[in-house]
Amino acid sequence: MRLLNKILYYILTKSIGLYINLMSFLFPEKSAQLAYRFFTEPREGKLDPNKIPGILSEAHAEAVSFGNQTIQTYTWKGNEHRILLVHGWESNASRWERIIVQLRQSGSTIIALDGPAQGLSSGREFNIPEYARYVDTIMQKFNPKFLIGHSMGGATCIFYHYTYKNPMLEKMVILGAPSEFMIVLNNYKKMLSLNKKVSRLLEKRITERFNIDPNEFSGDRFASDFTLKGLIAHDVDDLVVSFNEGKKIAQAWKSAEFIETKGLGHSLHDDHLNQRIYRFLFEAD
Structure with a gap:
């Protein structure tokens, strides 16, 4: 069961990454926005x-x-x-x-x-x-x-x-x-297999959002x-x-x-x- 969950998670993350990468060719800003959203929105941790x-x-x-x-x-x-x-x-x-x-x-x-x-x-x-x-x-x-x-x-x-x-x-x-911070960010890029274009736009969005270079964080x-x-x-x-x-x-x-x-x-x-x-x-x- 644990192996199956890992396989499903791998397929899901790679599918999301592929979708974002394809989007970057037509809608680059939207692709960066989506990549940022998945990077910053927790999927667990909420309480009832x-x-x-x-x-x-x-x-x-x-x-x-x-x-x-x-x-x-x-x-x-x-x-x-x-x-x-x-x-x-x-x-x-x-x-x-x-x-x-x-x-x-x-x-x-x-x-x-x-x-x-x-x-x-x-x-x-x-x-x-x-x-x-x-x-x-x-x-x-x-x-x-x-x-x-x-x-x-x-x-x-x-x-x-x-x-x-x-x-x-x-x-x-x-x-x-x-x-x-760049280790965390690079691990995220690797997990989704984001292309260079999305990666560059994502870093730019983070820099503008927080007024700090991710490499200096x-x-x-x-x-x-x-x-x-x-x-x-x-x-x-x-x-x-x-x-x-x-x-x-x-x-x-x-x-x-x-x-x-x-x-x-x-x-x-x-x-x-x-x-x-x-x-x-x-x-x-």
């Missing part, structure tokens, strides 16, 4: 308001206004020490269940959010600059001192601190995050000037984001500690790792 996961139903839920959109937040109330959790691509705040159980032992207030177009948050498009604006809105509202991000959420945390330079932020934990470059304390964890068996991506960020971020794990894959769900994160956040330096 009538079937909220148990860990989220224990929290105080609040929808925070963000322009004409809403950011869904969840707060497990505690003391004045606040921690913000930022999930990754095609996910939602419930992915933090195991670490929330660990962190609540500290008595801290824990806040998690659903990213753009995921969970119960509004929107259709997920991208790091927009997600960083979400994070900034929630940081201003709750003023947490600790930030934990996984995968694209981790990359968002790095971009957030690089862009906004929040002086209140004391420590940051980055789990399984990519460093080079680099987590290790962003982190190179960080002075706050960091903890970076990456698994050698990560099949989604290369282990070398985590190492690059750690090498550039001079005040960060790097944890190499094995056998945890991309999710990094592990009680032992969560304990190390707990010690990093709450034990005296």
